Amino acid sequence: MSIAVPERRSAPPTPYNLDVHNTCLDCSVRAERLFCNMSIETVAVLDAIKFTAIYPKGSLLFVEGEDPRGVFILCSGRVKLTTSSREGKTLIVKIAEAGEVLGASATILSQPYEVSAETLDPSQVNFIKREDFLRFLNTNVEACMHTAEQLSQKYQSAQREIRSLGLARTTSEKLANLLVDWAAEGEETPKGTRLTVLLTHEEIAQMIGTTRETVTRILSDFRKKQLIEVKGSSIFLLARAKLEAMIST
Amino acid sequence: MSIAVPERRSAPPTPYNLDVHNTCLDCSVRAERLFCNMSIETVAVLDAIKFTAIYPKGSLLFVEGEDPRGVFILCSGRVKLTTSSREGKTLIVKIAEAGEVLGASATILSQPYEVSAETLDPSQVNFIKREDFLRFLNTNVEACMHTAEQLSQKYQSAQREIRSLGLARTTSEKLANLLVDWAAEGEETPKGTRLTVLLTHEEIAQMIGTTRETVTRILSDFRKKQLIEVKGSSIFLLARAKLEAMIST
DNA sequence: GCGTCCGTATGACGTTCATCACATTGACGT
DNA sequence: ACGTCAATGTGATGAACGTCATACGGACGC
Numbered sequence A, B: 001m002s003i004a005v006p007e008r009r010s011a012p013p014t015p016y017n018l019d020v021h022n023t024c025l026d027c028s029v030r031a032e033r034l035f036c037n038m039s040i041e042t043v044a045v046l047d048a049i050k051f052t053a054i055y056p057k058g059s060l061l062f063v064e065g066e067d068p069r070g071v072f073i074l075c076s077g078r079v080k081l082t083t084s085s086r087e088g089k090t091l092i093v094k095i096a097e098a099g100e101v102l103g104a105s106a107t108i109l110s111q112p113y114e115v116s117a118e119t120l121d122p123s124q125v126n127f128i129k130r131e132d133f134l135r136f137l138n139t140n141v142e143a144c145m146h147t148a149e150q151l152s153q154k155y156q157s158a159q160r161e162i163r164s165l166g167l168a169r170t171t172s173e174k175l176a177n178l179l180v181d182w183a184a185e186g187e188e189t190p191k192g193t194r195l196t197v198l199l200t201h202e203e204i205a206q207m208i209g210t211t212r213e214t215v216t217r218i219l220s221d222f223r224k225k226q227l228i229e230v231k232g233s234s235i236f237l238l239a240r241a242k243l244e245a246m247i248s249t
Numbered sequence C: 001g002c003g004t005c006c007g008t009a010t011g012a013c014g015t016t017c018a019t020c021a022c023a024t025t026g027a028c029g030t
Numbered sequence D: 001a002c003g004t005c006a007a008t009g010t011g012a013t014g015a016a017c018g019t020c021a022t023a024c025g026g027a028c029g030c
Helices: A040-049 A104-109 A130-139 A141-167 A171-183 A201-208 A212-224 A240-246 B040-049 B104-109 B130-139 B141-167 B171-183 B201-208 B212-224 B240-246
Strands: A050-055 A060-062 A070-076 A079-084 A090-096 A116-119 A123-129 A187-189 A192-196 A228-231 A234-237 B050-055 B060-062 B070-076 B079-084 B090-096 B116-119 B123-129 B187-189 B192-196 B228-231 B234-237
Touching: A040 A050, A040 A123, A040 A130, A040 A141, A070 A104, A070 A130, A079 B141, A090 A141, A090 A201, A090 B141, A104 A130, A104 A141, A104 B141, A123 A130, A130 A141, A130 B141, A141 A171, A141 B079, A141 B090, A141 B104, A141 B130, A141 B141, A171 A192, A171 A201, A171 A212, A171 A234, A171 A240, A201 A212, A212 A228, B040 B050, B040 B123, B040 B130, B040 B141, B070 B104, B070 B130, B090 B141, B090 B201, B104 B130, B104 B141, B123 B130, B130 B141, B141 B171, B171 B192, B171 B201, B171 B212, B171 B234, B171 B240, B201 B212, B212 B228
Parallel strands: none
Antiparallel strands: A050 A123, A060 A116, A070 A123, A079 A090, A079 A116, A187 A192, A192 A234, A228 A234, B050 B123, B060 B116, B070 B123, B079 B090, B079 B116, B187 B192, B192 B234, B228 B234
């Protein structure tokens, strides 16, 4: 489940074996990133106001309820977005991927962060202070449009989560839904789509609002029904069509 | 449950007894509306590209899955945003109030509308065509910022919905949560906060992802426990603190 | 005044799932 | 090789809730 990397920031220039881009202008992956793919002039402004940092796995970028300090642009690595109840039950709202902007809604509205953000991998993150970010948006239509696009995506993704949580009749259905969603990033093999699941059953449970035991049981059930095959951290979807048929949403 | 208005567009200049504002520039409530509260110059552009229409109760502004035609600015009335499963189960995602912009995320991303929108009251709506709206945003930072604010609000509201659906342990908790949310717009009386609920048990059930019967039962239960009192379409929260104590989210 | 319709109320019953309890497996360090 | 700890697997049990069935009540039209 864990990735073999040193847990200390040991050896610059490449801590954690990350491919670090110190300035956005010569970032090699900028064009692929929806938010960062802006004109040279705009990126130059972005570059001037951003602070780059490398975080180890398990770092908290921000915490639910905290007043917004600014936005975090995820250059590399994955970030877990969670929300928790008083009793300590945790719901994983989303796993953010590289290229996403985190904390934008809270920053724009000057409202507390609505979720917590924790790195799942060693990650490079560009931070922009609240006032700098707002000034950036207010003086640059391109940046503002790209932010609106990011927010729209976040909204759509949240909407999908709501559908899954609110419309699915059973937990099996939610889990099938999750597997099929993941299939989009899976690798096709003769056996079926192969997913590399870097999450524990506990974390999967937190993604669909259920308990660890239930996830274990349902996965067992799926195996017995020859819908999936589990090999280490890989899951093969043997019968994707049947899984899709279980989903009513 | 229903409002006494003629169901046909009968007598201009005020069909449905609505206070219609034909041009945004002399709209008397513009300043109170987060999105519309922009400079005269920007509002003039908005006014030039918008189409005003009055819809009767029950009109579909757009349908989930449909390609985005543009955005809808809700000038007056309420709009029910829903999403449905294949089996016909419906989830009410949100009741939009006057001042909200609907369909912006889909329009910005050129992705199908993620929800359906149906008027709950006779409503005045300003429609802006997709290309006009995008051009408006791309050439006007103020409009773009106000749109980003709208999107941020929608995201936060969706996030709250996710919390309630995913973290609540029981349906009672979700219902208590809903009642307490509604209390914000309620009226204080000696008996406790008074809510005017213009929704049927069926619709309430669709808001929290349960069945009509369960809503009826839980409300009965709340009555027996002296937490609420129901009088027609009014609900009095007799013991708001106890309701809040039930909520773990 | 009476039937019709929609919304609400309530009972019976079975399924799903959370909870608690404990066993098993696998990775990793010493 | 062995101990340790996290992750996974599995059983027993009861509460919560969906489903079906049926009854009640108020609004409205004729």
